[in-house]
Amino acid sequence: MKELSLHILDVAENGIAAGADQIRIAVVEQRQANRLQIRIEDNGSGISMEQVDRVVDPFYTSRTTRRVGMGLSLLDAAARQCGGDMRIQSEPGKGTQVDAQFVYDHIDRAPLGDMAATMTSLILGRPAVDFQYRHRVDGSELALDTREIRQAFEGLPVTDPRVFRYIMQTLRSGEERLRRGGQDQWRK
Amino acid sequence: MAKMSIEELKRIKEETTRETSLRTGTARIKITVHMGTCGIAAGAREVMNALMEEMAPAERADIRVVASGCMGMCSSEPNVTVEAEGEEPIVYQHMNANKMRQVFHRHVLEGEVQTDFALAKI
Numbered sequence: 001m002k003e004l005s006l007h008i009l010d011v012a013e014n015g016i017a018a019g020a021d022q023i024r025i026a027v028v029e030q031r032q033a034n035r036l037q038i039r040i041e042d043n044g045s046g047i048s049m050e051q052v053d054r055v056v057d058p059f060y061t062s063r064t065t066r067r068v069g070m071g072l073s074l075l076d077a078a079a080r081q082c083g084g085d086m087r088i089q090s091e092p093g094k095g096t097q098v099d100a101q102f103v104y105d106h107i108d109r110a111p112l113g114d115m116a117a118t119m120t121s122l123i124l125g126r127p128a129v130d131f132q133y134r135h136r137v138d139g140s141e142l143a144l145d146t147r148e149i150r151q152a153f154e155g156l157p158v159t160d161p162r163v164f165r166y167i168m169q170t171l172r173s174g175e176e177r178l179r180r181g182g183q184d185q186w187r188k
Numbered sequence: 189m190a191k192m193s194i195e196e197l198k199r200i201k202e203e204t205t206r207e208t209s210l211r212t213g214t215a216r217i218k219i220t221v222h223m224g225t226c227g228i229a230a231g232a233r234e235v236m237n238a239l240m241e242e243m244a245p246a247e248r249a250d251i252r253v254v255a256s257g258c259m260g261m262c263s264s265e266p267n268v269t270v271e272a273e274g275e276e277p278i279v280y281q282h283m284n285a286n287k288m289r290q291v292f293h294r295h296v297l298e299g300e301v302q303t304d305f306a307l308a309k310i
Contacts, residue, residue, distance in 0.1 A: 001229055010228045017257055071225045114233075121236040125221060125255025152197040159252065162200045165244045166192060 003113025007075040015042025029137045036102040043095040082106035116171040142174035215252035220269040224258025230265035238285035242292045281307035
């Protein structure tokens, strides 16, 4: 994967495949501390302790259609190649939390990439799932919660053209602002 | 762009409810973008975003876009399946943003299957 945001999309899709209807994604960039952290939490079916140990093995998968499972092994490799690591906590029946840490200025760290595209793909491709997204760059933050949007639009689906245009615009301009290092707080 | 206020959102909601009540509201065409690890690595996200960009101005409530997992044909990713009511589903292969725009306009909106990009009929 060329971008960390693609790993995020992939891991979140795993959670949805595991039956999650709530996904929480947090990206925290602390440039002074030279650290980038990613957390993806879902309320899907979860996995057992012994599966957690095996999940970064590309030749292990719980799926039956194919005998290889690449997603988490790729994220683990992306973190380790730049002095970071990945941790998984999971409980059957409750959900899974994936944490990845990266050394911010490591030459082998993949760029975060287009988080707005990742979030629009998730939110609009999976309209039955609620997403809470938070992206912090030093002191600035972009936060988006599809439950709040659903409430504001009084039950209109996120797939309604106007709702999703609003979501696309909010994400794109919010990410742009973060990239420019704007001081505006996006949280109301 | 300035952040929209709740009042604006409510106004949009009212307008939209009026408009959608004029339409049947049921999906007639389903477009599935396959988003397994293989699809994502091959560029499915850009395909999905191009599709969203085309969907927004089209304002068609009868077209539904969904993401799904890997369909088992990883070597031909990104794959997109178009299912129009009463017609055989068409799987497109090796999609990119431009091919997606073409498929959306020619096949989804105008009903002409883009055989050059098609992998199979299901």
